[in-house]
Each structure stands twice: as structure tokens, then as C-alpha cells.
Amino acid sequence: MNNKNRTLKGLIEFLNASPTPFHAVQQMKARLLEAGFEALNEKDTWVLKEGGRYVITRNDSALVAWQMPAKRLLSESGLRMVGAHTDSPCLRVKPNPELHKHGYFQLGVEVYGGALLAPWFDRDLSIAGRVSFVNEAGELCSALVNFETPVAVIPSLAIHLDREANNGRAINAQTFLPPVLGQVDEKPDFRALLRDQLLVSGEEVVKVLDYELSLYDTQSAALIGLEQEFLASARLDNLLSCFMGMEALLQSDSEEGVLLVCTDHEEVGSLSAAGAQGPMLDHLFERIQPEAESRNRMLANSMMISADNAHAIHPNFADKHDANHGPILNKGPVIKLNSNQRYATTDITSSQFRMLAALDNVAVQEFVVRSDMACGSTIGPITSAEIGVRTIDIGVPQLAMHSIRELAGTDDLINTIQVFKRFFECKQV
Known part of the structure; x- marks a missing residue:
């Protein structure tokens, strides 16, 4: 079985075993523990080690997994962060x-x-x-x-x-x-x-x-299409991003500070103890970098990729897209932009993502909503505003978003994992 087929098999098993955010977090935590991460309890005193890998959960529906840098101070290394959400309509x-x-x-x-x-x-x-x-x-x-x-x-x-x-x-x-x-x-x-x-x-x-x-x-996730180029499943928004972030974290060979955060309640505004607008990340940062100036330096040296699926152009409803910004399945991850800050992407963070993608010849697409339509949002602007970190909003293109069964491209999954892996391994962000 080649790497792509192995990854797709693992994704389908993950989706089928994760009918709720509680089950998704349970699945991710088990996978991380199997890979050597250490489970911490927020109620306990922590003793963190250089190069240590840890995981915490909150409300059983949100998860943070991270690695302490092995050879540099956290204030100098910063954190390479990927963020997603566990809930679905x-x-x-x-x-x-x-x-x-x-x-x-x-x-x-x-x-x-x-x-x-x-x-x-x-x-x-x-x-x-x-x-x-x-x-x-x-x-x-x-x-x-x-x-x-x-x-x-x-x-x-x-x-x-x-x-x-x-x-x-x-x-x-x-x-x-x-x-x-x-x-x-x-x-x-x-x-x-x-x-x-x-x-x-x-x-x-x-x-x-x-x-x-x-x-x-109860219908299983499945590969469909004449060449099985599509993945059909419930909850692709946004368990697909959770899975990609986890796979990249497990596959990466990094000595730097890296972090995956998967919060709950994004679909209803993120305002909860386990949501992106809650204090979960702030609490974590205060514990892993207690001194205020060092913590501010850590955040200044950090960057977040907010990963949440993007609207692919629908062949039967192409007029719902801006003609120059209609992402296509299996043509690469999508950079999401909005002048009114519904997405957190800047020209700097967009350029950094493009440079990472180019290292593996991964094509990149763009999404901008039609000027006469309202734009959705993600955890990107919320997290960026809450912790003051450079952020980009990206996502795998998909069709039928928020349906009981959604559709994405299999090549996009593999390529986005590779870009995330590069991001986790880069020396400077």
C-alpha cells in the first residue's frame, strides 16, 4: 500500500469513528499517545522538557498537542501552529x-x-x-x-x-x-x-x-469518482483539517516549537471555554512560557495556519463565485482572503505559505467571495486577534459544505499535509 492509499485509509477510519467532536478528540488523542506524546491534565502542575511532546484536552471536545523546541529557547524558536475545529453542523x-x-x-x-x-x-x-x-x-x-x-x-x-x-x-x-x-x-x-x-x-x-x-x-466515508479522485463523507468541514494537521505533526521531523490546536464550537461563533474565542491557548502559553516578555517574544516569532475548508466552484452554480477566484478540487490548497478581515490572511503570511508550497511543487489557489455576497469566517481572525500572532487562512476546496455528506479531492489532502509538514519543520517563520 503506497503512502497516499495508507493516508486515505486512515482518514476514512478516522471520519467513521468521529461522529461527534468528543469522538474526534478521543481518536486524535489516542493516535498522539501511541506516537509518544504525553498526556497532561490542566489541573496538575506541569514539568516540561526540551523536545518534549505533550497533549491536553478541554471539555473532551478540544485538543492542543505541541512540541517544545529541542535546541533553542521557546522565545527564540516561536511556535509553528496549525489550527482547526472539531465541530460540524x-x-x-x-x-x-x-x-x-x-x-x-x-x-x-x-x-x-x-x-x-x-x-x-x-x-x-x-x-x-x-x-x-x-x-x-x-x-x-x-x-x-x-x-x-x-x-x-x-x-x-x-x-x-x-x-x-x-x-x-x-x-x-x-x-x-x-x-x-x-x-x-x-x-x-x-x-x-x-x-x-x-x-x-x-x-x-x-x-x-x-x-x-x-x-x-451512518453511511461510511468513501472514495468516489471514475479514478477515485474524490472523498465523500460527513463532517469534512472541519475534521479533514484536524486530520491533516495531526498527520503533518506526526510525520514531521522538527526540533522547533510546533503546535496543533483543534477547538470546538466554531460553527456557532467559537465563544466558549473550548472555543477559539475562549482562553485555552492563552492559558497554555502562560504555562509553557510564564515570563511575560519571553512569551511576547515567542508569539512575535510564531505563525499560525488556520485550516478550514474552502468553497470550490460548483459546475452547476459557477455564477456564485468571483470569476477569478473559483477554486477547483484537486488543484491545490486554497488561500482565503477578505479585505474586511473575515479571514486573517495578509500579503506576508500568504507569501510565506506560497514559498512553503513551492518547495514541493504544490499548486496554490485563491478564494475571494463575490463582492455582492456576505463572507463567512473562521477561527483565523479570532485567534489572531486573541493572541496577536501572524496568521493565514487556508483550506482544502470542497463542495456541498455543511451538507450531511460533503465532497473533497484526494490529491488536495495529500498536498496540504506536505505543506503543513514543511511548515512544522522550517527553522524560521
Whole structure:
């Protein structure tokens, strides 16, 4: 198996095993520990070593992995940072979700982030996330759950009952989206189902107290296209960037300071303890470089690549792009630019990225939103403003962003990992 096929196989396994941010962080942490990183707890006192490699998590849904420089002071080496986010638009289960209508057991759900809702209909759905409970010793515990098999579906209304369905119909998130889980005679207890699920996995559960659960499509990620040049999967935005950053970190041979940060809640604004607008990185920097002047020098010598997928030009909707800035799948990573600071890219950071890409003959594309359309944003401007570090926003081009199943190019994945690897290994940024 060549390196590309091995990487794609690993990516597909990672995507399938990561239906929620909790599971994605669990997968990444396990991979990093296997590679020799040391897990630290934010509650403990740390003793960091030159060249040491460490990983921390927060809320089980955000992760930072980093390497201390081996031969230079951190204030002189700085940090080569790649940032991404672990969350994706989805349907979240409400706290009191049980619905019993016409003999059907349904769940009340809430839309998380800017999801494309139409693709959620008629899919084989399961449920996953984190559950908090009291164990037999009276202690508060939490554990991840994943029903894995299809347990729910959101059936479409037949065309015979809605003749105008193909002419455009607004989807009411409150009334159209509750999924069907089965047929019952009386209103069921959803927490009892969760307790049973935890018991099967070996947990000692007296009472389920609360949960953060999402629905997800059980269809596996897959290589498609006549030459298998495309990757189709849920949550490519932005688990693809998390995976690329992790792979580059594991593959790089660097003696400098390097860091991967994967935060949560980007799709809803990043304002949380585990989000990019929270203090997670500030807290980390204060601990790894306690003296203020040295910390400021470290940041001045640092750079961040904010990695979040970019809008590829859609062949059926080409007019939605600026004619000169329509990225194409498998034509290289995309530099994202916006004059109104929706992206953090500057001419300096853009040029640095281009120089890194040129070392391996990796083509680079650009994305600028049409001047008559609103522009989305990323963790790039937030992180850049919060910690004052040079930043570039880039991403792999993709189609169907925020759908339940998205599409990206396989060559772009491999090439972007290589650029990240070069970035981690460079002596000066």
C-alpha cells in the first residue's frame, strides 16, 4: 500500500469513528499517545522538557498537542501552529426530547450551526455523544456513547401530498425534523435508553443526568469518482483539517516549537471555554512560557495556519463565485482572503505559505467571495486577534459544505499535509 492509499485509509477510519467532536478528540488523542506524546491534565502542575511532546484536552471536545523546541529557547524558536475545529453542523437532541405522535416514537432536535437541512431527510441516522450520569458509588461520571447502527430516520413527505415540493419549500426546523425511532404504545423514556446503552458498554449507571448528543449519518466515508479522485463523507468541514494537521505533526521531523490546536464550537461563533474565542491557548502559553516578555517574544516569532475548508466552484452554480477566484478540487490548497478581515490572511503570511508550497511543487489557489455576497469566517481572525500572532487562512476546496455528506479531492489532502509538514519543520517563520 503506497503512502497516499495508507493516508486515505486512515482518514476514512478516522471520519467513521468521529461522529461527534468528543469522538474526534478521543481518536486524535489516542493516535498522539501511541506516537509518544504525553498526556497532561490542566489541573496538575506541569514539568516540561526540551523536545518534549505533550497533549491536553478541554471539555473532551478540544485538543492542543505541541512540541517544545529541542535546541533553542521557546522565545527564540516561536511556535509553528496549525489550527482547526472539531465541530460540524448537525442536529442535536433536546433535553426533554420524547415525542409520541400517532404511535411513533420521535425525538425533538435542535439545529446546530448553519446546516443544509434538506440532505438530512431519508438517511440512515444514528446517535452519538457524551452522557453524564451517577454511578453506583454516587459519583458524577461521563462517558461517550455511540449507537452505531441506524436507529432513526427523518422521512420526507410524499410528492403526492406536496405537489409543490420541487418548486421550493421552506423547512421548518421545529416541525419537519423530529426523527422517527420506532413505534410504541406509550411515551418512552429516552434517558432509560441511554442507560441501557451505557450498561452494555460496561459502565455502572444508576441514573442518567444529562447529555450532549447528535444525530449523524451512518453511511461510511468513501472514495468516489471514475479514478477515485474524490472523498465523500460527513463532517469534512472541519475534521479533514484536524486530520491533516495531526498527520503533518506526526510525520514531521522538527526540533522547533510546533503546535496543533483543534477547538470546538466554531460553527456557532467559537465563544466558549473550548472555543477559539475562549482562553485555552492563552492559558497554555502562560504555562509553557510564564515570563511575560519571553512569551511576547515567542508569539512575535510564531505563525499560525488556520485550516478550514474552502468553497470550490460548483459546475452547476459557477455564477456564485468571483470569476477569478473559483477554486477547483484537486488543484491545490486554497488561500482565503477578505479585505474586511473575515479571514486573517495578509500579503506576508500568504507569501510565506506560497514559498512553503513551492518547495514541493504544490499548486496554490485563491478564494475571494463575490463582492455582492456576505463572507463567512473562521477561527483565523479570532485567534489572531486573541493572541496577536501572524496568521493565514487556508483550506482544502470542497463542495456541498455543511451538507450531511460533503465532497473533497484526494490529491488536495495529500498536498496540504506536505505543506503543513514543511511548515512544522522550517527553522524560521
